[in-house]
Amino acid sequence: AQSVSQHNHHVILSEAASLELGCNYSYGGTVNLFWYVQYPGQHLQLLLKYFSGDPLVKGIKGFEAEFIKSKFSFNLRKPSVQWSDTAEYFCAVGSSGNTGKLIFGQGTTLQVKP
Amino acid sequence: DAMVIQNPRYQVTQFGKPVTLSCSQTLNHNVMYWYQQKSSQAPKLLFHYYDKDFNNEADTPDNFQSRRPNTSFCFLDIRSPGLGDAAMYLCATSRDRSVSNIQYFGAGTRLSVL
Structure with missing residues (x-):
């Protein structure tokens, strides 16, 4: 069965720190991968997605993710976080x-601490 | 403007007392999904409607039912809520069932069972 594993359950960063959130999936076939974000009190919304092509995808608000097929990973990154990035991913x-x-x-x- | 609207945002019910959660959409999407998200767990699909066709997940308890009277509305009925059914219930829509289609989520209904 397909599964998705996120390594970090709770991350605390100071503003301007770099962010990387790990994601691994178990399915070995063709995959479509997503990162969703849920800001406090709001609905889940799409941050970015990967279907095919360039394994480095860019999303909204300066986020990007890299699909590494050999590692079954799709990690989310942002070079410099802001307080407004406080959310669940x-x-x-x-x-x-x-x-x-x-x-x-x-x-x-x-x-994200101000 | 909210495109997927869930009512109410918070619902309290008593053990064994039937409860209905509501979802409406203004996107005219063909597919409507219901996910259950328990505390600190991943959202888990309960079932979905593709147009008028109901599709239940294999491990969704019989206690959970759904109705879709028209394109815009979809209801989640819990016939006899137990304490273990306390969770956030998320409604989502997509244009069709292609996995490359983005799902749009409502803000969720948090159900408490006393």
């Missing part, structure tokens, strides 16, 4: 089969 993989189902990781809570 979810990595997800699109399930095989014609359902559109997303399989989520447990999420990482990022707290």
Whole structure:
């Protein structure tokens, strides 16, 4: 069965620090990968996605992620975080089969200190 | 403007008392999903509607039902809530079931069971 693992459950950073959140998935076939973000009190929204092509994808608000097929990883990065990046971040993989189902990781809570 | 609206944001029910959660969308999307997210866990798909076709996940308890009377609305019914059903319930929509389609989420309904 497909699964997604996020290594860090809670990350605390100071503003301007660099961020990397780990994500590994278990599925060996063609994958569609996503990072969603949930700001406090708001809905989940798409940060970035990878379907094919350039393994380095750029998303909103200066975030990027790199797909490394050999490592089954899709880590999220940002060179310099801001206080407004405080949120919960979810990595997800699109399930095989014609359902559109997303399989989520447990999420990482990022707290950025001003 | 909110495109996927969930009501209520917070719902308290009693053990065994049926409860209905509501989701509406203004995107005219064909697919509507219901996810359950327990504390510190990944969102987990319960079922989805593709147009009028209901698709249940294999491990979704019978206690959970859903209705979609029209394109815009979808309901989650919990027939006899147990303490273990306390969770955040997320509704999402997508244009179709291709895994490359982005899912749009509502803000969720947090269910408490007393």
